[in-house]
Structures are given as structure tokens and as C-alpha cells.
Amino acid sequence: IALPILWMPPDAILSREFSEKSDVWSFGVLLWEMFSLGLVPFDSQEVAKFSAVAFAEWLLEGHQLAQLAHAPNAIVSLMQSCWGLKQECRPNFSEIYARLDEILSTTDTGTSYLLLEGTEKVDSRLEELDRQIFDCLQQQDRTTTDDADGETEAETQL
DSSP states (O other): OOOOGGGSOHHHHHHOOOOHHHHHHHHHHHHHHHHTTSOOTTOSHHHHTOOHHHHHHHHHTTOOOOOOSSSOHHHHHHHHHHTOSSGGGSOOHHHHHHHHHHHHHTSOTTSOSSOOTTHHHHHHHHHHHHHHHHHHHHHHHHHHHHHHHHHHHHHHHO
């Protein structure tokens, strides 16, 4: 059976036993994917050559996913806690929920959480497109109303 080795903790790779704590590791990898904007985890020639056991041993040596330039420190800290080498060192999902809730509640709503380069250009183009769509819909409403009025007048004349 094929397993998603790159998303699995070393203990699950070696023992083939799965638990909430192995899911927590996978969730940490998912967070990394989200904050990397869709990169493939452990995407390197070195890792591609590993067998599953060699990959687990490599992780046990302390290797982790690459640091992300745009990820907030609180998210990086959460990801790293999900990747604890010992199961008992990883948080459970209730703890993860509480940490994410805290992160979101302390985030300034007036700023982007993940600043993307060039977003100001996209925003202005979207505003213009939104205005054009609105104008087009208004024109369509006027045409529909005019057509309906014309039908009513024609029916009245009969």
C-alpha cells in the first residue's frame, strides 16, 4: 500500500502505526504547504533518493522542512511543535485549535496576514473590473425593464 511518506512522522513510517499524534505531524506539513503557497514538501533531489526507512532516519537526525520567509513566527512555532520527534512532544488538535484561535485573535484585521508581493496592483485591477461588471449589470437591468414595459404597452393596445 502506498503511503504519503513525506507527510508522515518517522515513528509512523517505521512502525506503520497511526494515531492523532501522527495526524498532528501531517497537519504541520499541511500548514507548511499553505504558508509556502503550495510548494511540495521535502522537494529535493537528496530526499527523492531515500527509501521510506532512510527518510525516517533522516528526519530522526533532526532534519525538517525549510524555513518559510513569509510565515509568521507564531505559525512557524506551531509547525515546529507539530514536528516533534517524540509523539508525546506534539500537541493534540485541541491545543492546535487554541493556538490558532489565539493567533487569529491577535492579528490586526487592518493588515494582510500573509503579505503577497504585488497585491496592490491586483486590488486596483479588481476594483476596476468590479465597476465594469456592476455597470454592465445595471445596463442589463435597464434593458430588461424597457423590454418588459414595451410588452405591457403592446398588450394594452390589443
